[in-house]
Amino acid sequence: MRSLFRAVARGRPHSTEHELLEALDAPVCAVCACTHRASTHYLNGVVREGVNDVALRREWRRRGGICGRHWRVFRQLESPPLPAAILTEDLLGSRLAGGVREAIDCPACEIERTAERRYLRALGGLEPEAVRSALASGRGFLCLRHVEGTAAGEVREAFEDRLRQILDELAEFRRRQDYRFADEPAGPERDSWLRAIRALGGEV
Numbered sequence: 170m171r172s173l174f175r176a177v178a179r180g181r182p183h184s185t186e187h188e189l190l191e192a193l194d195a196p197v198c199a200v201c202a203c204t205h206r207a208s209t210h211y212l213n214g215v216v217r218e219g220v221n222d223v224a225l226r227r228e229w230r231r232r233g234g235i236c237g238r239h240w241r242v243f244r245q246l247e248s249p250p251l252p253a254a255i256l257t258e259d260l261l262g263s264r265l266a267g268g269v270r271e272a273i274d275c276p277a278c279e280i281e282r283t284a285e286r287r288y289l290r291a292l293g294g295l296e297p298e299a300v301r302s303a304l305a306s307g308r309g310f311l312c313l314r315h316v317e318g319t320a321a322g323e324v325r326e327a328f329e330d331r332l333r334q335i336l337d338e339l340a341e342f343r344r345r346q347d348y349r350f351a352d353e354p355a356g357p358e359r360d361s362w363l364r365a366i367r368a369l370g371g372e373v
């Protein structure tokens with residue numbers, strides 16, 4: 170696994186705390202976004218350099234490759250088809266040769282679990298002031314699962330307040346669907362339904 174984590178570390182220019190605060194700019198769960206970025210960096214590293222790494226290919230064979238969700242990410246990477254051909258030839262060949270696996274032990278999921286723990290720990294160490302200020306200027310939040318994974322305290326309260334704000338915006342969004350208010354210009358509530366889906370479902 171060491172080579173896997175090296176691939177992730179190379180793509181990580183900022184501190185964990187800084188990354189989280191930056192992620193609060195976009196209308197997504199900051200922890201989901203950062204963990205997804207970690208696994209995408211890993212898969213990018215595999216595509217760029219991993220196919221020539223004998224140990225990594227052995228590791229993928231042993232684990233049965235990656236899960237369906239991460240094959241979808243893999244497929245969407247801007248990469249030439251050759252690395253995909255080399256990796257899948259390995260995996261399909263070993264399965265057909267009798268390498269039976271009961272379940273896939275996805276290395277990209279493992280990268281995400283490790284990253285998720287790191288980001289949740291970092292959240293607990295953030296200054297509440299810095300979080301409030303990032304929430305005030307950005308549109309980010311934490312999904313329910315990640316709010317529940319955050320240690321109790323001022324930082325968690327700030328994220329709980331943000332979810333209540335999304336709930337208020339949903340009511341406002343519904344109010345504006347009424348024809349009597351249809352002429353009012355759309356406000357920040359216009360994508361509240363999308364943020365609510367992400368609050369409920371995480372990385373959606």
Ligand SMILES: [Zn+2]
Binds near residue numbers: 198201312314372
């Ligand atoms: Zn999340």
Ligand SMILES: [Zn+2]
Binds near residue numbers: 275
């Ligand atoms: Zn996976």
